[in-house]
Amino acid sequence: MRIGIGNDIHRLIENRPLTLGGVEIPSEKGAVGHSDADALLHAITDAILGALALGDIGSHFSDKDERWRNADSSVFLSDAVRLMKEKDFRVVNLDSMVSLEKPKLRPYIYKMRENIAAILEIEIDCVSVKAKTGEKVDAVGEEKAVKAEVIVLLEQPPC
Numbered sequence: 001m002r003i004g005i006g007n008d009i010h011r012l013i014e015n016r017p018l019t020l021g022g023v024e025i026p027s028e029k030g031a032v033g034h035s036d037a038d039a040l041l042h043a044i045t046d047a048i049l050g051a052l053a054l055g056d057i058g059s060h061f062s063d064k065d066e067r068w069r070n071a072d073s074s075v076f077l078s079d080a081v082r083l084m085k086e087k088d089f090r091v092v093n094l095d096s097m098v099s100l101e102k103p104k105l106r107p108y109i110y111k112m113r114e115n116i117a118a119i120l121e122i123e124i125d126c127v128s129v130k131a132k133t134g135e136k137v138d139a140v141g142e143e144k145a146v147k148a149e150v151i152v153l154l155e156q157p158p159c
């Protein structure tokens with residue numbers, strides 16, 4: 001068994017799309033980033049890489065690399081999954097938390113879980129996405145940022 005942790009934060013500004021867990025969310029503000037700035041998929045990518053001690057998302061996908069400008073972050077996560085499978089690991093389960101002041105994420109959670117489960121090649125029941133606000137304090141509460149935290153458990157099936 002291996003356990004991995006990942007987190008991510010992106011600044012929010014007007015006139016940018018907001019993508020979380022591969023779902024584009026109607027919002028006054030969107031996340032700033034080199035790629036599509038999907039904080040949840042970035043945190044999951046880091047958690048899987050972390051579980052395998054394979055570095056972090058920045059060491060695999062530099063934000064200086066023009067190939068990743070506005071990239072769909074599922075590309076990063078899919079690559080982490082490829083590296084995981086090369087080592088004969090699979091995901092047991094994943095728990096995550098997205099912190100965003102508004103809009104409310106509840107209507108989009110199921111689709112996020114579906115997207116993540118498909119990329120990880122596991123059942124949706126093994127993917128948890130929870131949403132919190134920042135209670136009007138800190139960067140999240142002041143609507144300046146979106147944040148994601150992830151923990152993942154991997155196993156190597158017996159031969």
Ligand code: MG
Pocket residue numbers: 008009010033037038039042
């Ligand atoms: Mg990021």
